[in-house]
Amino acid sequence: MLAGSAGMPQDPTGWLFEPKWDGVRAIARVWDARVTLTSRLGNNVTAGYPELAGLGPAFGNRAAVLDGEVVTFDHRGRPSFERLQRRMHVRGPSRSLVAEVPVLYVVFDLLWLDGQLLTGESFVERRRLLEELNPQGPSWQISHLLPEPPDEALLAACREVGIEGYLGKLASAGYSVGKRSKAWTKVKCVRQREFVVGGWNEGSGGRSGQIGSLAVGWVDPAAPAPPGHLFALRYAGQVGSGLTELLLRHLSSAFEDLASGTSPFVPPPPTPKSLHFVRPGLVVDVVFNEVTGAGVLRQPSIKGLRNDVDPARVRWTDEML
Numbered sequence: 001m002l003a004g005s006a007g008m009p010q011d012p013t014g015w016l017f018e019p020k021w022d023g024v025r026a027i028a029r030v031w032d033a034r035v036t037l038t039s040r041l042g043n044n045v046t047a048g049y050p051e052l053a054g055l056g057p058a059f060g061n062r063a064a065v066l067d068g069e070v071v072t073f074d075h076r077g078r079p080s081f082e083r084l085q086r087r088m089h090v091r092g093p094s095r096s097l098v099a100e101v102p103v104l105y106v107v108f109d110l111l112w113l114d115g116q117l118l119t120g121e122s123f124v125e126r127r128r129l130l131e132e133l134n135p136q137g138p139s140w141q142i143s144h145l146l147p148e149p150p151d152e153a154l155l156a157a158c159r160e161v162g163i164e165g166y167l168g169k170l171a172s173a174g175y176s177v178g179k180r181s182k183a184w185t186k187v188k189c190v191r192q193r194e195f196v197v198g199g200w201n202e203g204s205g206g207r208s209g210q211i212g213s214l215a216v217g218w219v220d221p222a223a224p225a226p227p228g229h230l231f232a233l234r235y236a237g238q239v240g241s242g243l244t245e246l247l248l249r250h251l252s253s254a255f256e257d258l259a260s261g262t263s264p265f266v267p268p269p270p271t272p273k274s275l276h277f278v279r280p281g282l283v284v285d286v287v288f289n290e291v292t293g294a295g296v297l298r299q300p301s302i303k304g305l306r307n308d309v310d311p312a313r314v315r316w317t318d319e320m321l
Contacts, residue, residue, distance in 0.1 A: 004180035023071030065112035158189035213240035242302035
């Protein structure tokens with residue numbers, strides 16, 4: 001289940017709020033004292049997070065399906081998607097990497113328990129059952145709920161600290177598997193969302209001949225797919241800030257396979273001749289200040305690659321405004 005709306009409900013009565021964790025979503029299936037972790041795309045990512053293997057034995061003879069987020073934190077204790085990049089692309093990480101960049105699995109929903117499907121139950125009932133299970137451990141915990149809806153003072157403090165925001169959940173709502181639902185709403189302190197990479201520009205100075213910025217966009221299902229591409233992108237601008245050496249290595253390798261002689265953007269971007277086009281197979285998380293009337297991002301910065309998001313599903317939403 002994914003959030004289908006953005007912003008505070010007009011009447012927050014009957015809504016519960018929790019932090020919006022800046023990590024990667026994972027479904028945990030626990031049975032026979034074992035655990036399997038699955039990404040949003042249905043990939044088995046268990047081997048990437050060996051410190052979560054203890055979640056299985058912690059449940060003893062109970063069996064459950066949990067929904068949660070794998071996160072890691074920076075030196076100030078804030079969830080850091082940029083730091084998580086060092087873990088989320090690695091399967092079978094070394095002990096030194098696990099020690100240097102530990103992860104925490106934050107559980108926020110319970111979908112199945114001991115043979116009983118719970119998706120038709122209300123969120124408040126699923127939450128009650130989850131708290132009774134009390135899955136607390138060295139690398140996992142329950143997401144805490146706010147005592148009250150976030151007010152302007154809390155949102156201002158959230159922006160100052162640099163936390164992404166909060167997620168509001170309608171207490172009476174069930175769980176819509178694999179769907180977006182207006183029963184969940186994002187209350188954001190900063191503007192952050194996914195975009196699809198459709199090309200890149202060369203840098204200057206020390207990055208001459210290398211990647212200097214990425215041309216990004218969102219999928220436009222109403223536009224015909226250009227030749228050689230599965231779908232069309234609407235151009236949203238170029239992003240150069242936030243390109244770390246680790247991210248550049250991932251991108252350079254991927255672009256060798258995704259290089260294209262035609263543009264995936266419809267209509268073409270303002271300066272198409274300077275771009276090296278790629279097939280739209282990569283998704284990046286971008287923080288930005290606003291979107292101009294022309295649909296271009298202002299002051300964007302890349303936070304990292306999303307290997308758990310299907311590029312074809314990255315569409316325009318009102319939260320971009």
